[in-house]
Amino acid sequence: xxxxxxxxxxxxxxxxxxxxxxxxxxxxxxxxxxxxxxxxxxxxxxxxxxxxxxxxxxxxxxxxxxxxxxxxxxxxxxxxxxxxxxxxxxxxxxxxxxxxxxxxxxxxxxxxxxxxxxxxxxxxxxxxxxxxxxxxxxxxxxxxxxxxxxxxxxxxxxxxxxxxxxxxxxxxxxxxxxxxxxxxxxxxxxxxxxxxxxxxxxxxxxxx
DNA sequence: AGCACGATTAACT
DNA sequence: GTTAATCGTGCTC
Numbered sequence: 001x002x003x004x005x006x007x008x009x010x011x012x013x014x015x016x017x018x019x020x021x022x023x024x025x026x027x028x029x030x031x032x033x034x035x036x037x038x039x040x041x042x043x044x045x046x047x048x049x050x051x052x053x054x055x056x057x058x059x060x061x062x063x064x065x066x067x068x069x070x071x072x073x074x075x076x077x078x079x080x081x082x083x084x085x086x087x088x089x090x091x092x093x094x095x096x097x098x099x100x101x102x103x104x105x106x107x108x109x110x111x112x113x114x115x116x117x118x119x120x121x122x123x124x125x126x127x128x129x130x131x132x133x134x135x136x137x138x139x140x141x142x143x144x145x146x147x148x149x150x151x152x153x154x155x156x157x158x159x160x161x162x163x164x165x166x167x168x169x170x171x172x173x174x175x176x177x178x179x180x181x182x183x184x185x186x187x188x189x190x191x192x193x194x195x196x197x198x199x200x201x202x203x204x205x206x207x208x
Numbered sequence: 209a210g211c212a213c214g215a216t217t218a219a220c221t
Numbered sequence: 222g223t224t225a226a227t228c229g230t231g232c233t234c
Contacts, residue, residue: 042215051215053230061230079227081216098215118218128216170215 004154006146009069013088013095014183017043020086021187022160025102027134028151034111034134036102036124037157039190042168043183044085045095051174054094065094070146074131074138081128084136086145086154100127100169100184102134103191160187 004023009016018041026035044052044065053075054065064073064087073085073096085096102124104111111133115123124130131137136152145153165182172179 044215053215056231059231075215076227076229078214078216079229083215085215100215126216168215173214 001156004156006070009086009088010090011088013043013045013097016088017041017097017185018163019159020097021163021185022157024155024157025099026153026155027136029135032107032110034107036104037190038099039103039187040101041185042098042100044098047094049178051168051171051178062094064142065096066092070144072140072143072145072152074136074141076138082131082137083127084131098127099130101125102130104133162189164188
């Protein structure tokens with residue numbers, strides 16, 4: 001499947017957040033693909049969105065948000081957890097989609113190791129967890145997901161179909177209407193479990 | 209220069 | 222349900 005292009009991200013952030021459900025987030029680490037299907041996203045849209053980091057205006061931290069679409073905005077939250085976002089909309093307008101959950105599909109052995117052997121059900125069902133699972137850190141901040149040869153990118157996959165919306169998580173500090181607007185998107189029919197390994201010889205890039 | 213607080217997680221009771 | 226872990230950021234003094 002081809003990779004999503006810059007044109008995909010150069011659209012309204014809410015649209016991108018919806019359509020990212022079902023698509024495949026891939027991080028190539030040491031020549032090995034670590035990947036999963038995106039199952040939950042959130043939209044953060046502009047300086048007027050008082051839940052968005054861009055509410056602080058253009059600063060050193062938010063520079064990526066204001067930049068061109070298709071790049072990663074990765075920041076550390078609570079001093080512990082890396083949050084993986086994809087910048088959306090035109091250069092100069094600050095907006096991004098936070099990827100909040102994925103269903104791991106490739107590189108399972110490495111992903112389990114990155115997650116310290118935790119049960120498969122909770123390998124990547126949170127924004128901090130999926131970053132740990134795919135080994136995404138602040139080093140990825142600003143990377144162009146649409147560049148040729150990028151190690152971090154999103155591949156096209158069948159669309160999610162039915163999508164459920166609800167208010168965004170963890171932004172109780174924000175005033176209305178931002179606190180309650182339905183900018184969290186979930187793919188309820190996402191595969192619950194990680195696919196089993198196919199029978200026969202394993203791919204060359206699958207470990208142990 | 210100092211401070212309060214997160215777009216969270218895991219391990220508790 | 223409660224709480225510790227842990228640090229970059231933006232704001233105040």
